[in-house]
Amino acid sequence: MIELQHLTKRFATKAGTLVALQDISLTIQDGDIFGIIGMSGAGKSTLVRCINMLEKPDEGSVIVNGRKMETLDARGLREARREIAMIFQQFNLLMQRNCLKNVCFPMELAGVPKDKAEARARELLELVGLPDKAESYPAQLSGGQKQRVAIARALATDPKVLLCDEATSALDPNTTHAILQLIQNINKELGITVVIITHQMSVVEQVCQNVAILDAGKVVEQGSVAEIFSNPKTPAARRLVFPAGAPQGELPAGHRLVRVAFNGTQTTDKPLVASLAIECGALVSIVAADTRIVNGQTLGSMLLALPDNADEAEKAIAYIRTYPGLTYEEVQA
Amino acid sequence: MEFLFASDEWQVLLDNLPNLPFATWESFYATAISTILAMVVGLPLGVLLVAGEKDGVLPLPGWLMTLLNAVINLLRSVPFLILMIAVLPLSMVVLGTSIGTPASIIPLFIASFPFVSRLVETSLREVDGGVIEAAQSMGATPLQIIIKVMIPESLPSLIANATIAMTTILGYSAMAGIIGGGGLGQIAINYGYYRYKYLIMVVATVLLVIMVQIFQSIGTWLAVRCDKRLRK
Numbered sequence: 255m256i257e258l259q260h261l262t263k264r265f266a267t268k269a270g271t272l273v274a275l276q277d278i279s280l281t282i283q284d285g286d287i288f289g290i291i292g293m294s295g296a297g298k299s300t301l302v303r304c305i306n307m308l309e310k311p312d313e314g315s316v317i318v319n320g321r322k323m324e325t326l327d328a329r330g331l332r333e334a335r336r337e338i339a340m341i342f343q344q345f346n347l348l349m350q351r352n353c354l355k356n357v358c359f360p361m362e363l364a365g366v367p368k369d370k371a372e373a374r375a376r377e378l379l380e381l382v383g384l385p386d387k388a389e390s391y392p393a394q395l396s397g398g399q400k401q402r403v404a405i406a407r408a409l410a411t412d413p414k415v416l417l418c419d420e421a422t423s424a425l426d427p428n429t430t431h432a433i434l435q436l437i438q439n440i441n442k443e444l445g446i447t448v449v450i451i452t453h454q455m456s457v458v459e460q461v462c463q464n465v466a467i468l469d470a471g472k473v474v475e476q477g478s479v480a481e482i483f484s485n486p487k488t489p490a491a492r493r494l495v496f497p498a499g500a501p502q503g504e505l506p507a508g509h510r511l512v513r514v515a516f517n518g519t520q521t522t523d524k525p526l527v528a529s530l531a532i533e534c535g536a537l538v539s540i541v542a543a544d545t546r547i548v549n550g551q552t553l554g555s556m557l558l559a560l561p562d563n564a565d566e567a568e569k570a571i572a573y574i575r576t577y578p579g580l581t582y583e584e585v586q587a
Numbered sequence: 588m589e590f591l592f593a594s595d596e597w598q599v600l601l602d603n604l605p606n607l608p609f610a611t612w613e614s615f616y617a618t619a620i621s622t623i624l625a626m627v628v629g630l631p632l633g634v635l636l637v638a639g640e641k642d643g644v645l646p647l648p649g650w651l652m653t654l655l656n657a658v659i660n661l662l663r664s665v666p667f668l669i670l671m672i673a674v675l676p677l678s679m680v681v682l683g684t685s686i687g688t689p690a691s692i693i694p695l696f697i698a699s700f701p702f703v704s705r706l707v708e709t710s711l712r713e714v715d716g717g718v719i720e721a722a723q724s725m726g727a728t729p730l731q732i733i734i735k736v737m738i739p740e741s742l743p744s745l746i747a748n749a750t751i752a753m754t755t756i757l758g759y760s761a762m763a764g765i766i767g768g769g770g771l772g773q774i775a776i777n778y779g780y781y782r783y784k785y786l787i788m789v790v791a792t793v794l795l796v797i798m799v800q801i802f803q804s805i806g807t808w809l810a811v812r813c814d815k816r817l818r819k
Contacts, residue, residue, distance in 0.1 A: 393818055
């Protein structure tokens with residue numbers, strides 16, 4: 255379990271003190287794939303670096319598997335770090351070593367005998383799908399292959415936690431998908447807790463179970479992915495969930511507007527707007543909509559304009575209220 | 588160019604032809620030993636210059652870094668000709684003589700190790716900070732980072748810079764001819780400068796140029812060959 259308690263981190267800059275993280279408290283359960291998402295400059299990378307103390311927080315506590323990280327001495331910290339592997343946006347492989355030697359590197363640091371390390375490294379390269387690249391050098395690999403080698407390297411010391419710092423941000427969408435799938439498999443098969451830092455909503459969508467949204471150094475929203483995606487409450491969360499702008503529109507006055515949020519319903523069986531028309535005769539119009547399928551569930555929200563007729567509008571609201579898996583709110587036009 | 592047609596020019600050259608191979612060897616030997624000594628001292632100093640910084644992998648006290656930088660800059664700013672004469676007494680103490688090729692190695696070393704430290708510093712700074720961070724995240728000690736990451740990752744650059752150091756030191760070694768340092772430099776100075784025999788001076792200089800070419804070619808070849816980033 256990873257617990258962050260009241261973390262605060264400040265940087266002294268020429269323009270004054272910059273508060274990168276402000277009173278952040280998070281709990282990440284064992285076996286979770288936890289996403290931390292935010293815009294550039296929100297403090298994501300600083301936050302993930304506090305977990306393994308690459309950045310020392312100014313205040314607060316980081317507890318990883320019962321170890322209070324900020325109180326460890328240099329030696330204790332090195333030992334703790336072997337259980338917390340990390341992968342990076344730029345892969346950070348040793349360019350002068352071949353893939354096998356790269357995967358051996360953390361074991362070499364830990365004093366694992368060379369033949370044992372190499373055997374393990376070959377297994378890991380197999381696991382990440384690159385058994386034939388052991389003798390290749392990083393410069394000969396594609397971005398996706400480099401990240402696979404980095405993942406194999408990260409797994410070499412049998413970590414309990416894998417920190418991914420924008421690990422797919424330098425990859426194309428197909429490669430991103432494949433790398434995320436690999437991370438998901440590793441999480442399932444090896445039971446490693448994964449923390450994913452990203453600015454891409456699609457990454458969180460594909461693999462994360464829980465998510466925290468970071469904005470200007472603060473956690474503004476956290477919860478299960480389905481929860482946050484179906485009904486983002488804060489402006490920062492809305493910006494991320496609806497990158498093209500949250501569904502809202504302008505309509506002549508007189509219409510009542512309702513925002514409907516899907517929480518992963520069987521909307522595929524029974525389309526809401528069509529049902530409204532057929533079953534209660536309410537002709538609503540869609541002002542704006544942004545829905546998506548995540549893990550086979552429909553998430554997102556729609557802004558509906560209710561009919562002019564007050565009775566029909568009431569009937570529509572009553573229908574929406576009883577519709578399974580929806581939340582709704584009336585909004586002012 | 589009329590010196591080419593003077594018979595005494597040719598006579599001096601012919602008389603000295605048997606000395607040229609040994610002088611070439613002396614120049615090579617003084618350069619090679621000085622370069623090796625300069626690397627032995629300059630490499631750790633260069634490492635300290637990078638690793639000892641405030642946000643380096645092995646932060647050292649600020650005053651120590653300031654002192655180290657000041658001493659290196661001081662030694663770097665003394666003209667070699669003056670340094671060479673200034674350390675003559677030291678050569679007397681260490682080797683019992685201040686002339687000859689071994690005696691020239693002392694000023695060559697003193698002049699070149701600060702230069703080499705700066706070259707090593709430049710090479711090590713080329714190492715991607717992300718790779719060092721990755722090693723830290725794996726629980727590497729500062730020494731492991733220096734030995735297993737910083738030096739191997741900058742090896743091609745270190746070799747290229749060692750080549751620059753060696754060719755520069757060869758140039759210095761020729762200057763050491765002034766204080767009786769032996770080698771091709773001394774032949775060029777003794778005959779060309781003191782006795783106006785230009786032909787042998789030109790020949791000695793051409794030999795120095797050829798040596799630089801050879802050092803540079805070997806150095807470049809090695810640097811490229813060992814750089815795994817260039818493997819395609």
